[in-house]
Amino acid sequence: MAVLVYVDNSDGNIPNSSLESVYYASKVAETNQTETIALTIGNIDNSTLEGLGNYGASKVYNVNNESLNDFDSETYTNVVDSAVSKSGAEIIIFPHGYISKSVGPRLSARHKAGFVVAAIALPKTDDGSFVVKRTVYSGKAFADFSITSDKKIIAVQPNTFSPETTTNTASVETLAIDNVADGKTKVLEINKVTDKVPLTEASIVVSGGRGLKGAENWGMLEEMADLLNAATACSKPVADVGWRPHSEHVGQTGLTVRPNLYIAIGISGAIQHLAGVNGSKVIVAINTDAEAPIFKAADYGIIGDAFEVVPKLNAAIKNM
Ligand SMILES: Cc1cc2nc3c(=O)[nH]c(=O)nc-3n(C[C@H](O)[C@H](O)[C@H](O)COP(=O)(O)OP(=O)(O)OC[C@H]3O[C@@H](n4cnc5c(N)ncnc54)[C@H](O)[C@@H]3O)c2cc1C
Incomplete structure (x- = not known):
């Protein structure tokens, strides 16, 4: 009864959210005294797959079939389901994202399995129950869900767990799966809207708040983000008024990020x-108010007007 964890393939790379999920799965497996098997789809270097052992996987199933190059919820569900059968997994873990949102419910319906999304803690199993915590009501409250079905599915909230790594490597097994082309829909064309690094995966985040006064002033933040290959983010009121x-x-009510560098401007x-950014390794704050609470959370602070400081920083970065 292994724990099976689905691992995303982002052009041959494994996103952090998936590495965190492998680690989460390995902790669940440890409690259940079983092994962790990761499932990947598509072309990924063998050494990268073996490296999932660093995060706690003992084995990796890789399914590499041309008909799976484009994501299709139905066919991907068939693949995950085949891996569930092969591994005999009773607990299936996903990183919380578009695949967990589309494959998770299908799998849950097939197996009548309880499914908790956006989990923020390891399951509690002390009294024989299986209780998973997540945030509810847009982050205003926490709720504990008891999963009572035999099969259990959990999607792990990205940037919630910091994996501890080892030097262990995983064995890699290629899975041939026949029923992949059963989907009732077919992807004809994909038009990428952006090539920018996704916010939850970015190692640098440039973030703006109400101190920027309006949507029209975001050009200097976007310039900084482009220079640093960073993602842009914002505070809640900024999104509420539609500036971003x-x-x-x-x-708390938005995404959680945990970049190496979080630059909070205004x-x-x-x-x-x-609550959504304090896992960042280094926080830099730019704010006119020396008493602003952000300076207590920040590693470096610039007390100054963003409209003067940011263009100067951008010019300095260009010169580097
Ligand atoms: C239940 C609940 C959930 C919430 N969830 C979230 C959430 O998920 N995320 C979130 O962000 N907020 C959330 N909020 C709102 C939160 O409480 C704050 O109101 C919000 O974060 C403030 O946004 P802000 O810092 O952009 O704006 P403000 O608090 O208005 O701060 C603007 C800052 O800009 C500075 N400033 C002004 N002019 C300049 C300038 N020229 N240069 C530099 N600095 C300048 C000011 O000194 C000030 O510190 C939530 C609130 C509630 C009640």
Whole structure:
């Protein structure tokens, strides 16, 4: 009864959210005294697959079939389901994202399996139950869900767990799966809207708050983000008034990020904002108010007007 964890393939690379899920799965497997098997789809270097052992996987199933190059929820469900059968897994873990949102419910329906999305803690199993915590009501509350079915599915909230790594490597097995082309839909064309690094995966995030006064002033933040190969983010009120899309809103009710560098510009540092960013390795704050709470959370601070500081920083970065 292994724990099976689905691992995303992003052009041959494995996103952090998947590495965190492998680590999460290995902790669940440890409690259940079983092994962790990772499932990947598509072309990924063998050494990268073996490296999933660093995060706790003992084995990796890789399914590499041309008909799976484009994501299709139905065919991907067939593949995951085949891996569930082969591994005998009772617990299936996904990183919470578009694949967990589309494959997870199908799998759940097939197996009548309880499914908890956006889990923020390891399951509690002390009294024989299986309880998973997640946030609810847009992050205003936590809820504990008891999964009572034999099969259990969990999608792990990205940037919630910091994996501890080892030097272990995983064995890699190529899985041949026959029923992959059963989908009732077919991808005809994909038009990429952006090549920018996804916010939850970015190692640098340039984030703006209400101190920027309006949507028209975001050009200097976008310039900084381009120079640093960073993603842009914002505080909640900025998304609420429509200066930036809600997909960029970080904090208690938005996304959680954990980059190496988080640059907070014109953000006061309210506790609800910090809840989504305080896992960042280094926080730099730029704010006119020396008393702003963001400076307590920041590693480096510049007390100054963003409209003067940011263009100067951009010029300095260009010169580097
Ligand atoms: C239940 C609940 C959930 C919430 N969830 C979230 C969440 O997920 N994320 C989130 O962000 N917020 C959230 N909030 C809102 C949060 O409490 C704050 O109101 C919000 O984070 C403040 O946004 P801000 O820092 O952009 O704006 P403000 O608090 O208005 O701060 C603007 C800052 O800009 C500075 N400033 C002004 N002019 C300049 C300038 N020219 N140069 C530099 N600095 C300047 C000011 O000194 C100030 O510190 C939530 C609130 C509640 C009640």
